[in-house]
Each structure stands twice: as structure tokens, then as C-alpha cells.
Amino acid sequence: MNSLTSGSLISNHDLETESTSSFQGTPLQRFDTLKYLAPYKYTEEVLAVLHELNDVLVQGLWVAKTALVYKADNGINASDKDQAIRVTVRDRVLLSFSKNMIISNFELPPQPQRANAMKVVLHGLARERPFFNDLKLKELPYLSFIKLNPAIVECRRA
Numbered sequence: 001m002n003s004l005t006s007g008s009l010i011s012n013h014d015l016e017t018e019s020t021s022s023f024q025g026t027p028l029q030r031f032d033t034l035k036y037l038a039p040y041k042y043t044e045e046v047l048a049v050l051h052e053l054n055d056v057l058v059q060g061l062w063v064a065k066t067a068l069v070y071k072a073d074n075g076i077n078a079s080d081k082d083q084a085i086r087v088t089v090r091d092r093v094l095l096s097f098s099k100n101m102i103i104s105n106f107e108l109p110p111q112p113q114r115a116n117a118m119k120v121v122l123h124g125l126a127r128e129r130p131f132f133n134d135l136k137l138k139e140l141p142y143l144s145f146i147k148l149n150p151a152i153v154e155c156r157r158a
Contacts, residue, residue, distance in 0.1 A: 059137060
């Protein structure tokens with residue numbers, strides 16, 4: 001799928017790289033930003049790349065799931081158990097944020113290892129609000145994408 005149909009100057013590999021990278025530290029990306037990276041690609045082609053990468057939608061924003069797990073490694077190889085915990089925690093965080101922009105601190109798991117893994121994932125996605133005793137998604141929901149693409153939203157939701 002690395003062909004340059006439609007005369008694109010950017011390859012799918014470039015789009016994949018940008019999708020999985022964290023722009024300015026946030027893994028949350030608007031579709032318009034990703035589409036901007038491939039201006040001559042059809043929308044369907046960009047969505048196909050996101051589908052191949054298993055990116056998910058959270059409040060209308062695209063999130064590269066793998067970046068949330070591997071960003072936590074900091075170059076250190078994690079054990080299979082640690083990796084499994086990170087994947088489970090990541091999926092739980094994405095599911096929570098797909099339902100609500102706010103996660104209460106009371107929702108953090110009581111086990112220290114899981115709580116620490118969750119905080120690492122949350123650090124990239126949310127801002128801590130000590131006064132409210134919760135964490136809020138860093139980006140506002142992308143309502144126009146949600147309204148214009150209900151089928152995609154339903155299919156790709158976390």
C-alpha cells in the first residue's frame with residue numbers, strides 16, 4: 001500500500017510514522033492533522049492506514065494504541081507480565097475516555113503496579129486536576145468528525 005496513487009508526495013509509511021509519533025507530546029490526533037500529512041491521498045486511504053495500525057477513536061480523536069504502551073518502556077525491555085499489564089491498562093484507559101472526558105482518581109486500580117502503569121498512560125492523554133480529584137482528557141472532543149462520520153466512529157471506537 002505504499003503506492004503513490006493520486007500523485008501523493010507522502011507515502012503511507014510517512015503517515016504511519018506521524019500517526020504513531022506523539023506530536024508535541026500528545027498521542028491524540030485530529031483526523032484533519034493526519035489528512036494534512038497526506039493531502040493527495042483519498043480520505044479512504046488515510047482511514048485504511050489508521051485501520052491497519054489499529055488506531056482507535058477517543059472522543060473523535062485518533063490514538064495510536066502501540067505508542068501508549070511502548071512510550072512507557074523508555075528504552076527498557078519490559079517483562080511479558082509488565083507488557084501485558086500495560087496493554088490491559090491502556091485498553092481500560094482508552095475505553096474510559098471514549099465514554100467520558102474525565103476519569104476520577106477513584107477509578108485508578110488499587111494495585112500499585114497497575115496504578116503506576118495507568119499513570120504512565122494517563123500522562124500522555126490527560127491533565128491531572130487535584131482540586132477535582134480527577135484526570136481530564138488533554139484535548140477537547142472532535143465533534144465535527146463525530147457528526148460527519150458516525151459509521152467510522154462506531155467502528156473504530158475504543
